[in-house]
């Protein structure tokens with residue numbers, strides 16, 4: 383597994399299980415590895431930059447919609463040239479999916495990372511929204527009525 387991050391999070395990403403960690407703020411992304419699969423959580427030009435590391439006929443799952451990031455024009459051509467299969471994945475927070483995620487957590491196949499727990503109040507929601515807008519949150523922000 384290969385993962386770009388900022389230099390401050392390199393150790394954290396290595397601990398999550400990445401074999402190779404590249405910091406986007408230390409001279410750009412470069413590797414000789416070619417990939418069969420990419421999970422895109424950024425979109426935009428970061429996604430475009432990562433496409434050059436994909437093998438021909440490889441697969442991309444993206445969680446980014448047109449509302450999350452502007453898609454540069456050249457991306458269609460690169461996806462076509464590499465003959466990528468690109469799928470948009472959308473989370474449906476229903477009981478069935480939540481139970482499946484719980485099972486994966488219990489089986490330690492997913493390691494949840496909680497950045498901050500805030501009270502389930504208007505002020506808590508406001509603070510959570512502001513935090514989320516920084517684009518720097520490491521993990522999930524939880525609103526809880528247990529604090």
Ligand SMILES: NC(=O)c1ccc[n+]([C@@H]2O[C@H](COP(=O)([O-])OP(=O)(O)OC[C@H]3O[C@@H](n4cnc5c(N)ncnc54)[C@H](OP(=O)(O)O)[C@@H]3O)[C@@H](O)[C@H]2O)c1
Pocket residue numbers: 386387388389390391406423424428444445446450451471472473474514516517518519520521
């Ligand atoms: N399809 C769905 O079901 C679904 C569900 C949830 C979220 N989303 C979308 O997914 C996107 C990501 O959401 P998120 O909750 O992860 O929050 P986020 O605030 O977009 O992501 C924060 C993380 O991204 C990292 N990051 C920022 N720029 C980066 C870059 N150039 N290269 C590598 N890492 C970078 C930050 O690390 P550094 O501080 O190290 O840069 C930080 O840890 C959002 O656009 C959201 O709308 C989609």
